[in-house]
Amino acid sequence: MSLSSILDEFKNTRLKKEEIDPNRKLKVGIIGTGWIADAHINSYKKQPDVEIVALADLIPGKADAFKAKWNLEGARTYMSGDELIDNEPGIDAVSVCTYNCQHAEPTIYALNHGVNVLLEKPMCVTLDEAVAICRAEKASGKVLSIGFQPRFDENMKMIKRIVESGTLGKIYYIQTGGGRRRGIPTPFGTSFIAKDTGGIGALGDIGCYSLDMVMNAIGYPKPITVSGYKSAYFGTNPKYMPCKEYAEAFGVDDFAAGFVRLEGGIVLDFRIAWAMHLDTPGDTIIMGTEGSLRIPSTDCWNGSVGGAMTIYHDLCGTQTQTTVPILHTGADLFDLKIRSFLDAVKKGTPAPVPSSQIIYNQAILDGICRSAELGHEIEIEIPEI
Numbered sequence: 257m258s259l260s261s262i263l264d265e266f267k268n269t270r271l272k273k274e275e276i277d278p279n280r281k282l283k284v285g286i287i288g289t290g291w292i293a294d295a296h297i298n299s300y301k302k303q304p305d306v307e308i309v310a311l312a313d314l315i316p317g318k319a320d321a322f323k324a325k326w327n328l329e330g331a332r333t334y335m336s337g338d339e340l341i342d343n344e345p346g347i348d349a350v351s352v353c354t355y356n357c358q359h360a361e362p363t364i365y366a367l368n369h370g371v372n373v374l375l376e377k378p379m380c381v382t383l384d385e386a387v388a389i390c391r392a393e394k395a396s397g398k399v400l401s402i403g404f405q406p407r408f409d410e411n412m413k414m415i416k417r418i419v420e421s422g423t424l425g426k427i428y429y430i431q432t433g434g435g436r437r438r439g440i441p442t443p444f445g446t447s448f449i450a451k452d453t454g455g456i457g458a459l460g461d462i463g464c465y466s467l468d469m470v471m472n473a474i475g476y477p478k479p480i481t482v483s484g485y486k487s488a489y490f491g492t493n494p495k496y497m498p499c500k501e502y503a504e505a506f507g508v509d510d511f512a513a514g515f516v517r518l519e520g521g522i523v524l525d526f527r528i529a530w531a532m533h534l535d536t537p538g539d540t541i542i543m544g545t546e547g548s549l550r551i552p553s554t555d556c557w558n559g560s561v562g563g564a565m566t567i568y569h570d571l572c573g574t575q576t577q578t579t580v581p582i583l584h585t586g587a588d589l590f591d592l593k594i595r596s597f598l599d600a601v602k603k604g605t606p607a608p609v610p611s612s613q614i615i616y617n618q619a620i621l622d623g624i625c626r627s628a629e630l631g632h633e634i635e636i637e638i639p640e641i
């Protein structure tokens with residue numbers, strides 16, 4: 257039995273007992289009131305069955321300013337995630353919207369106190385942290401969903417449907433990633449680029465999206481080995497940064513690549529860039545024994561597709577290709593992400609984006625970093641949860 261099915265089975269048994277009265281409003285808090293918290297609150301405010309009861313941020317006055325900006329009169333404000341959890345015994349759920357290095361600690365604290373968690377992507381910084389999060393989740397029996405909103409995009413669902421339909425046959429090779437010619441995120445300070453807050457750079461900010469797109473499509477097979485590379489030639493060079501201080505603060509990767517062997521005889525070739533002297537490091541391609549899929553690359557703000565997709569296959573002995581047009585539904589992916597999490601909490605159903613999958617995403621990010629530091633290929637070992 258796989259790690260993912262054991263965890264899901266365990267959670268299903270536990271969760272069924274904890275269904276919440278559907279007529280009661282859910283009490284929700286937000287930990288970390290920075291940039292992405294705006295997207296969370298915007299979606300929570302559209303949900304009739306949610307009451308925002310608490311906000312927390314380490315920076316003095318930031319949670320209060322957020323409260324005023326979004327007219328959250330009844331919400332209490334705190335200086336940390338732990339303080340919020342300690343003082344809100346009746347709270348049902350929190351969104352953890354802190355920078356990457358502060359994903360694990362508040363998430364584990366909330367789960368240990370019986371609070372459901374919607375955790376922003378990437379899951380965390382290291383595989384060790386991901387394992388600790390999964391263990392806390394398992395012990396709590398609560399819902400933990402990871403904030404990959406592209407999962408709710410119809411084009412992403414189409415990629416998965418194409419793979420699952422068998423049109424491509426057995427998948428044996430995948431190339432994915434993407435990036436930007438210039439796009440190191442600094443508009444809100446240094447929290448994405450400093451080692452002690454971001455922890456990882458392009459890898460965690462946008463690489464995790466590309467990995468989720470293809471790994472989800474093929475059913476999240478376990479990663480076995482990885483040969484990784486990372487560099488920071490742009491972020492550390494003042495010529496490419498808004499100011500000298502940001503170049504000095506830069507402590508993460510702005511480019512990373514990995515060659516990953518997955519269970520089932522699949523090879524995954526990955527590269528991701530926040531900055532480069534190139535338009536794109538390549539489209540995503542999924543190669544199979546009966547057909548291959550090309551997904552035009554994007555600048556990876558949000559993991560979506562960069563244009564119509566193409567399936568290359570043989571028809572009656574002739575090489576041909578089928579265009580898969582872009583699907584536009586107009587749906588707000590953030591609303592869908594928030595709603596799916598709330599529904600799982602209320603109905604006691606499994607998390608829409610479960611940690612049992614995303615731990616493999618994190619294992620690849622972690623493996624690329626460790627392999628790059630060691631300078632050779634490594635085995636990926638994921639301890640029992």
Ligand SMILES: NC(=O)c1ccc[n+]([C@@H]2O[C@H](COP(=O)([O-])OP(=O)(O)OC[C@H]3O[C@@H](n4cnc5c(N)ncnc54)[C@H](O)[C@@H]3O)[C@@H](O)[C@H]2O)c1
Pocket residue numbers: 287288289290291292293312313314315318335336337338353354355356358362376377378403404405444447448460461
């Ligand atoms: N899903 C998406 O589309 C998306 C988009 C942008 C960012 N993100 C993710 O959201 C996270 C936050 O990004 P951001 O741009 O909002 O960063 P940010 O730096 O603007 O905000 C993070 C806030 O968290 C606070 N904080 C840190 N640790 C805390 C703690 N323990 N308790 C309370 N507050 C704490 C910081 O003081 C800061 O104000 C990142 O992990 C990022 O990858 C996701």
